[in-house]
Amino acid sequence: MRQQWIDRNFTRFLGIPAAATVSWTTGNGDLHWGNLTAEPLVILDWEGWGLVPTGFDVGLLHAYSLRTPATAARIRNTFSHILDAPDGRTGELIALAQLLQVAARGGHPELGPHLASRAGHLTGSPIPQFQPSPGISEGGA
Template sequence: MFSEPDDPAVVDRMRAAHAVACAALGAAPGPLAAGGTREAWGWRGRTLGRPATGPYGPGWLRVVHSSVERAGGKLWTGPEDAERLVPRHVPRPRLHLVREWAEGDDVYRAELYDYVADGAVSAAPVLGEAPRLTAAWWSGLRTAIGGLSTVRTERTAVRQAYLDRAMPRYLDFLGRPVPTVPPAWSTAHGDLHWANLAGPHLSILDWEGWGTAPAGYDAALLYAYSLAVPETAERVRRELSDILASEAGRFAELVVITELLQSAERGDNRELVPALRQRAGEVSGPGG
């Protein structure tokens, strides 16, 4: 989740769109949380989610915005594809209703989900403090990652062309060539960070970008977003050791490090850069 956009025009436009979505789906804004209505903003105000009460009872209503020329594609259809293709034993809120509409050059998509009573483990993707999660939660996460990895799909979360272009550039500080072809591919959530995981009862949120990726990608991403809290980073490595200790897992770590170093250039999660660079050296060195 991200903070409310700085541009008040974006805030007003998205709140107005959310009201339109409520009317279109026969829903009403949900009850107030402590301190006011709970809002979950996406990157630069691209999405806005809020509790809602609709025809299926308590729910979560999320509105996505796009320009006309960029509407459609992988991110646009990800939640619907997940509802249709990902088995129910992978825990996530069910998607009940979808509506789309256009206003001039703007296109909106409304998605009504089951309400997840347990909040996200973290308010931000990068973990700030060690969460208290049960052994059952970790076991469920391992099962979910494993079950998702076998789902057959034509969706793509990470492309080989990106690896060929970006890995040599962002890992050049290692001073040695790095491979760019993964040992294996599998299906991944694609954005498995702490703001997309609910607890203490496990639920995986935000299925926009799921698809095929280097095997081990989800585990590697969660580990990278844990590096600011060494206690939890170690727990991730221990709980997902069968993935992260493998050749594929080590390669997936380099992929994730590449992506996060690139996003840090744009100002995202710069606090992780020293730990990411250190980890890249450890993963790519002798013994990995």
């Protein structure tokens, strides 16, 4: 994740201006259920670790959970101290924008409407609708 990607894609996928300031922290950068083990909990897939926006990892895990409302609610409750803080909200929006980009390319079609709904709830703005297109590249995300 790079600031240039945020600047270029925030409006494109969320319909709002890019975050003026982003707080960065060390993170996995690809936190989803396929990268977590059962007890004992182990986080897998660290090849893309590095600086990520604060709240990005937990925002990503929450976003991947939106199809299961009880799980999404539990994540929001457990990590509310992160996701409800301004920096965490920004990180969650960046995670949503990244996944909306994936959805625009045809990935996670079942998740796309949930992502748009959550992003719209956070931004208070309509989310641009994108049809999957093979010509859209990830652009450094």
